[in-house]
Amino acid sequence: MTDTQRKQIVGAAIVDSLAAPARLLAARRTAPEQFAGQWEFPGGKVEPDEDDIEALQREVREELGVDVQVGAELEGPDPEGWPLNDSAVMRVWLAVITAGVPAALQDHDELRWVDLKDTGELTELPWIPADRPIVDALLEMIVPVGDLSEARD
Numbered sequence: 001m002t003d004t005q006r007k008q009i010v011g012a013a014i015v016d017s018l019a020a021p022a023r024l025l026a027a028r029r030t031a032p033e034q035f036a037g038q039w040e041f042p043g044g045k046v047e048p049d050e051d052d053i054e055a056l057q058r059e060v061r062e063e064l065g066v067d068v069q070v071g072a073e074l075e076g077p078d079p080e081g082w083p084l085n086d087s088a089v090m091r092v093w094l095a096v097i098t099a100g101v102p103a104a105l106q107d108h109d110e111l112r113w114v115d116l117k118d119t120g121e122l123t124e125l126p127w128i129p130a131d132r133p134i135v136d137a138l139l140e141m142i143v144p145v146g147d148l149s150e151a152r153d
């Protein structure tokens with residue numbers, strides 16, 4: 001299968017603040033069996049009639065019942081984002097909730113706000129293995145923010 005045939009997935013790294021992210025909303029999948037019980041970024045497939053950001057906002061609304069403002073992209077190694085497997089690639093953006101309270105409405109059975117500064121809980125969650133590099137990139141992206149705010153204190 002060539003790159004152009006890979007399914008485009010979009011995912012939201014929902015944080016408590018785009019300016020100074022301190023917590024991430026992780027979601028535990030219920031299906032399919034190979035991913036059930038593993039943690040991920042809420043999101044899903046881009047439909048033919050929508051762009052990537054529209055798809056992200058639709059998926060988050062369907063899955064969690066919230067509206068999000070989309071921030072910076074967590075850029076992956078490919079133009080289409082992060083390779084997930086032979087047939088799918090995922091673009092991921094930081095996002096913040098602008099309306100609603102997140103609930104596990106569809107595809108998940110648990111949501112959890114995890115600390116981005118004290119990273120023990122975040123790294124110990126059983127993430128979908130393909131998401132590990134994305135979690136690492138997120139932590140690298142937010143570290144400088146933490147350093148700057150610590151330097152001001």
Ligand SMILES: Nc1nc2c([nH]c(=O)n2[C@H]2C[C@H](O)[C@@H](COP(=O)(O)OP(=O)(O)OP(=O)(O)O)O2)c(=O)[nH]1
Binds near residue numbers: 009035039040130
């Ligand atoms: N949403 C999401 N999917 C991920 C992540 N990591 C990862 O490998 N995947 C895989 C699992 C699935 O094979 C695929 C996304 O499919 P999905 O089932 O979430 O998409 P969807 O809601 O649009 O699917 P569908 O049920 O409508 O067919 O990408 C992640 O962090 N978030």
